[in-house]
Amino acid sequence: MEGSPSRRLTRFWRDDRVLKIAGQVAFVLLAAAFAAWLIGNLNDALNARGLSLSFSFLRRTAGFAITEGAGMERTGTFWRAYQVGVLNSLNVVLAGLVLTTIVGLLAGVALISPNWLLRNMVRVYVEIMRNTPLLVQLFFIYFGVVLALPSLQNRIELGPLTLSQRGVWIPRPVPQAGFPVWASLSAMAVLVAVVMYTRRLRRRQRTGEETRPALWAALVLIAVPLTVWLALPQAPLSLESATLEGLRMVGGLRLTPEYFALLMGLVLYTGAFIADIVRAGILAVPHGQLEAARSLGLSEASVLRLVVMPQAMRVAIPPLINQYLNLAKNSSLAIGIGYLDLYAVSQIIFNQSGQAVQVIALLMATYLALSLLISLLMNWINRRMATPGR
Structure with a gap:
C-alpha cells in the first residue's frame, strides 16, 4: 500500500537530506x-614513562636565563620564560609589520616608476629576495653583515644611529x-581627530560637498600636540643617545645583533612580496581614471x-x-641565528622539562592566536575599504 509504514520508511531513508x-x-x-x-593511546604511552598531560610543570624553576627583551633570571619559572618568549616574538612581529609595509609600499611604487635605474634596481632586489630562502638570507645578514661590523671602539656613527658588531643603538625617548599632560592632551586630540574625520567624511558622502576630512583631522593631530609641546616650560620628551664608557655603550636603546638581523631579514624578505602586490594593485586601476585625473590638472x-592608491x-x-x-610565522626562524623568540624558548623548555606534548600544544595555540588576531584586524580593514555596494 502507498501509505504503509514500510514504504514511508523506505522513502525516509532514500531522502537526500536524511542521507x-x-x-x-x-x-x-x-x-x-x-x-x-x-588521546587514550597518548595517555598510556605517557603513563608508561611516568609523564602526564598536566601543565603544572610550568610552575617549576626554569634554571636558565634569558637576556633578550624583557629578560629573565635563572630562578624564574618555565611560565615566565614562555611569557618572555611571547613578548620577544611580538616585539619583532609588530615592528616587522610596520616596517615591511613601508618598504613594500615604496618598492611597489618604484617598480612602476618611469625612472629606468630606480625601477630596475628595485626589480633586482625583489627578484633576489623572492627567489632565495629566508633562512639563507638571515644567515647572510647575521654572519655576513651584522657580525662583520666594526668593534665598539671603531663603531660606525650615522648621526644618532650607532652601528657595531655588538648591536645597533638608537636614541631612546625619556619622559620628562x-x-x-602632553600625552593626555595628545590622546584627546586623537579622539577629536577621529570624530572630526568621521563626521566630515559622512557629510561629504551625503551632500557631495568637499569637506576635506583628512586635512582637518591632520590639522588637529599636529596642532594640538605641537602647541602643548611649545607651551610647556620643558620639553615633555628628551632623546637619550648612546655614548661609549670604557668597553660598553651607555644610554640609548640597544637592538641586539640577533634582533636587528632577524628584523631586517623579515622586513626585506616580506617587503619584496608586498612590493609586487602593490605593483599589481596599482596596475589594476583603470587607465582611464588616471587620464581623467591628469586632465583635471x-x-x-x-x-x-x-x-591610484585608494583603489589599489x-x-x-x-x-x-x-x-x-607569513611574517608572523617566519619569525620562528629566529632560532637559526640565536634570537630567543617564542619558538626558541619553547624548545629550551621542552629540553629542560621533557614535556613535549604540552609545550608543542602551547606553542601551536599561541601562533594560532597571533595569526587569527592579524587576520581579524586585516579583514576588518578590508571590509572598511571595500567599494560600497560590492
Whole structure:
C-alpha cells in the first residue's frame, strides 16, 4: 500500500537530506572515536614513562636565563620564560609589520616608476629576495653583515644611529615632568581627530560637498600636540643617545645583533612580496581614471595619492593578509641565528622539562592566536575599504 509504514520508511531513508545528515553524523562520531583512541593511546604511552598531560610543570624553576627583551633570571619559572618568549616574538612581529609595509609600499611604487635605474634596481632586489630562502638570507645578514661590523671602539656613527658588531643603538625617548599632560592632551586630540574625520567624511558622502576630512583631522593631530609641546616650560620628551664608557655603550636603546638581523631579514624578505602586490594593485586601476585625473590638472603625486592608491589598496589588502601571516610565522626562524623568540624558548623548555606534548600544544595555540588576531584586524580593514555596494 502507498501509505504503509514500510514504504514511508523506505522513502525516509532514500531522502537526500536524511542521507546527508546521517553521513555527517557518522563522520563526526568516527572522528570523535578516533580522537578518543589517540588521546587514550597518548595517555598510556605517557603513563608508561611516568609523564602526564598536566601543565603544572610550568610552575617549576626554569634554571636558565634569558637576556633578550624583557629578560629573565635563572630562578624564574618555565611560565615566565614562555611569557618572555611571547613578548620577544611580538616585539619583532609588530615592528616587522610596520616596517615591511613601508618598504613594500615604496618598492611597489618604484617598480612602476618611469625612472629606468630606480625601477630596475628595485626589480633586482625583489627578484633576489623572492627567489632565495629566508633562512639563507638571515644567515647572510647575521654572519655576513651584522657580525662583520666594526668593534665598539671603531663603531660606525650615522648621526644618532650607532652601528657595531655588538648591536645597533638608537636614541631612546625619556619622559620628562610635562609628559603626562602632553600625552593626555595628545590622546584627546586623537579622539577629536577621529570624530572630526568621521563626521566630515559622512557629510561629504551625503551632500557631495568637499569637506576635506583628512586635512582637518591632520590639522588637529599636529596642532594640538605641537602647541602643548611649545607651551610647556620643558620639553615633555628628551632623546637619550648612546655614548661609549670604557668597553660598553651607555644610554640609548640597544637592538641586539640577533634582533636587528632577524628584523631586517623579515622586513626585506616580506617587503619584496608586498612590493609586487602593490605593483599589481596599482596596475589594476583603470587607465582611464588616471587620464581623467591628469586632465583635471592634478600633479602626478596627487594622482597617485588621491586616485591610484585608494583603489589599489582595495585590490592589495586580501593578498597582504597572507604576507603578514607569513611574517608572523617566519619569525620562528629566529632560532637559526640565536634570537630567543617564542619558538626558541619553547624548545629550551621542552629540553629542560621533557614535556613535549604540552609545550608543542602551547606553542601551536599561541601562533594560532597571533595569526587569527592579524587576520581579524586585516579583514576588518578590508571590509572598511571595500567599494560600497560590492
